Amino acid sequence: MTPRMVRYDSRAQQAQRLARTCVAQLSQTIEAKGHATLAVPGGSTPGPFLEAMSREKLDWSVVRVMLTDERLVPADHDRANAKLLRETLLQNEAAAARLIQLNPTPGLTPEEAAAEVTEHVLPVLPLDVCVLGMGADMHTASLFPGGDRLAEALAATAPTVIPMRAPGAAEPRLTLTAPVLQTATHIHILIQGQEKHDALDQALATTSALEAPIRAILAAPAGATVHYAD
Numbered sequence: 001m002t003p004r005m006v007r008y009d010s011r012a013q014q015a016q017r018l019a020r021t022c023v024a025q026l027s028q029t030i031e032a033k034g035h036a037t038l039a040v041p042g043g044s045t046p047g048p049f050l051e052a053m054s055r056e057k058l059d060w061s062v063v064r065v066m067l068t069d070e071r072l073v074p075a076d077h078d079r080a081n082a083k084l085l086r087e088t089l090l091q092n093e094a095a096a097a098r099l100i101q102l103n104p105t106p107g108l109t110p111e112e113a114a115a116e117v118t119e120h121v122l123p124v125l126p127l128d129v130c131v132l133g134m135g136a137d138m139h140t141a142s143l144f145p146g147g148d149r150l151a152e153a154l155a156a157t158a159p160t161v162i163p164m165r166a167p168g169a170a171e172p173r174l175t176l177t178a179p180v181l182q183t184a185t186h187i188h189i190l191i192q193g194q195e196k197h198d199a200l201d202q203a204l205a206t207t208s209a210l211e212a213p214i215r216a217i218l219a220a221p222a223g224a225t226v227h228y229a230d
Ligand SMILES: O=C(O)[C@H](O)[C@@H](O)[C@H](O)[C@H](O)COP(=O)(O)O
Pocket: 041, 042, 043, 044, 045, 046, 068, 069, 070, 071, 081, 132, 133, 134, 135, 139, 140, 141, 142
């Protein structure tokens, strides 16, 4: 399960080189299939990477972009990952990409929201390029240790999108589940700082994905590449 690890000299180099890697993989996919599906994380780490992606030349008009997970807040809320995407990736060259909405109709319950969003996601699966973050608690996407539906989300029988409530999450979430993430053709884990490097080591030394949900990604058939900068 030991993942490939790429260590960068700086966070700027990490953002630029991972963007180029993902764009090359998307370009190969478009050549083969005529379109490509990209999943990216939210949070505080990926901004520079997403901005670097936005400046890369690609036939973005046939790229379907979605988040790996979303907080159940209004789409224009400061904590909404969709807001991050609009301000970083969905501009410049990449403005032509099609956003697959993970923000549900306001007023739905998390369960109703998951059902609605699943209809948006299903037609563009499988993922071709999937970039994930990781928390210091070893969560990825919104697959949190202690999440109320984590076991279900990790199972081979998991639905495509599931609501998640967890002690480590400030609000209810929607998240792609393990089978969706694991079957991506190209999987990248984007982490920065010693605390997350230590958390990755801890996940590798752990046996349970319930304790360390990132293990579900590290065990993916295609394998995952960790992109690390201090
Ligand atoms: O909604 C989110 O926050 C992300 O999708 C989440 O999975 C993120 O990748 C990790 O929580 C790491 O977050 P940071 O990059 O902020 O450390």
